[in-house]
Amino acid sequence: MENLQLLIDFHVNAKRQGPGSDLDTAKALSLMPIACESKLQIADIGCGSGAQTLVLAKELQADITAVDLFPEFLEKLTERAKASGLEGKIKILEASMEELPFENESLDIIWSEGAIYNMGFENGVKNWKKFLKPNGYLAVSEITWLSESRPKEIEDHWNSEYPEICTASTKFSVLERNGFSPVGYFILPESSWIEEYYNPIENRFDKFLNDHQHSEAAKELISIEKEEIRLYKKYKDYLSYGFYIAKKL
Numbered sequence: 194m195e196n197l198q199l200l201i202d203f204h205v206n207a208k209r210q211g212p213g214s215d216l217d218t219a220k221a222l223s224l225m226p227i228a229c230e231s232k233l234q235i236a237d238i239g240c241g242s243g244a245q246t247l248v249l250a251k252e253l254q255a256d257i258t259a260v261d262l263f264p265e266f267l268e269k270l271t272e273r274a275k276a277s278g279l280e281g282k283i284k285i286l287e288a289s290m291e292e293l294p295f296e297n298e299s300l301d302i303i304w305s306e307g308a309i310y311n312m313g314f315e316n317g318v319k320n321w322k323k324f325l326k327p328n329g330y331l332a333v334s335e336i337t338w339l340s341e342s343r344p345k346e347i348e349d350h351w352n353s354e355y356p357e358i359c360t361a362s363t364k365f366s367v368l369e370r371n372g373f374s375p376v377g378y379f380i381l382p383e384s385s386w387i388e389e390y391y392n393p394i395e396n397r398f399d400k401f402l403n404d405h406q407h408s409e410a411a412k413e414l415i416s417i418e419k420e421e422i423r424l425y426k427k428y429k430d431y432l433s434y435g436f437y438i439a440k441k442l
């Protein structure tokens with residue numbers, strides 16, 4: 194089995210594919226002063242199996258297009274939406290976030306939790322802006338340094354994983370120079386990493402290894418996950434996901 198397929202297999206049955214929580218999604222929404230006179234047009238980009246899509250669908254009168262590159266996640270979201278009676282509000286779209294088929298100025302809100310890094314924060318902000326109506330909102334969560342300096346081990350790790358990692362003030366500048374006005378920001382609490390994401394991951398290790406006959410590739414994937422968890426627990430004072438809410442000017 195290819196490594197990408199293994200990674201999908203490891204994450205597909207999880208409630209979420211990255212740090213976050215239903216409360217974080219609701220909090221980000223509460224920071225967005227949206228007028229609800231008509232049905233909102235929303236895209237949830239890099240939706241995974243749709244933890245945040247379901248919260249948005251519950252909370253809003255909206256047509257939500259949930260976009261992901263991998264059909265396995267979208268199938269899970271379809272099942273979950275049906276089980277919650279929310280399928281009427283959610284349209285599934287298998288597409289790359291780099292080639293979205295939306296009309297210009299057609300969306301009220303672009304939502305993306307833990308996914309914009311796949312094309313890079315600034316690249317995503319630049320590319321997605323045209324799809325928003327004037328005064329539309331962008332809500333994205335993104336790995337963020339919490340201080341100006343940090344230990345070398347964590348600095349080196351993230352600079353090699355995602356060189357665009359930086360502090361919130363730098364992300365605000367990126368938003369501002371690309372025609373957005375930041376209207377809200379908060380950092381995800383530790384519980385959104387540990388209870389919501391890493392504990393469920395750790396609980397899946399044994400079954401995953403058994404299901405894949407302890408193959409070298411499966412063991413390698415688990416060791417990468419373990420290292421990520423170790424680094425987070427050791428250096429959690431220095432980084433988190435920041436949730437950025439910004440208005441298109």
Ligand SMILES: C[S@@+](CC[C@H](N)C(=O)[O-])C[C@H]1O[C@@H](n2cnc3c(N)ncnc32)[C@H](O)[C@@H]1O
Nearest residue numbers: 209210211239240241261262289290306308311
């Ligand atoms: C870390 S997960 C976050 C998923 C979900 N938003 C959550 O927080 O649970 C990143 C998601 O981005 C999706 N993804 C990766 N590259 C993509 C691309 N080029 N276009 C669309 N989705 C992509 C992955 O399949 C995955 O579902």
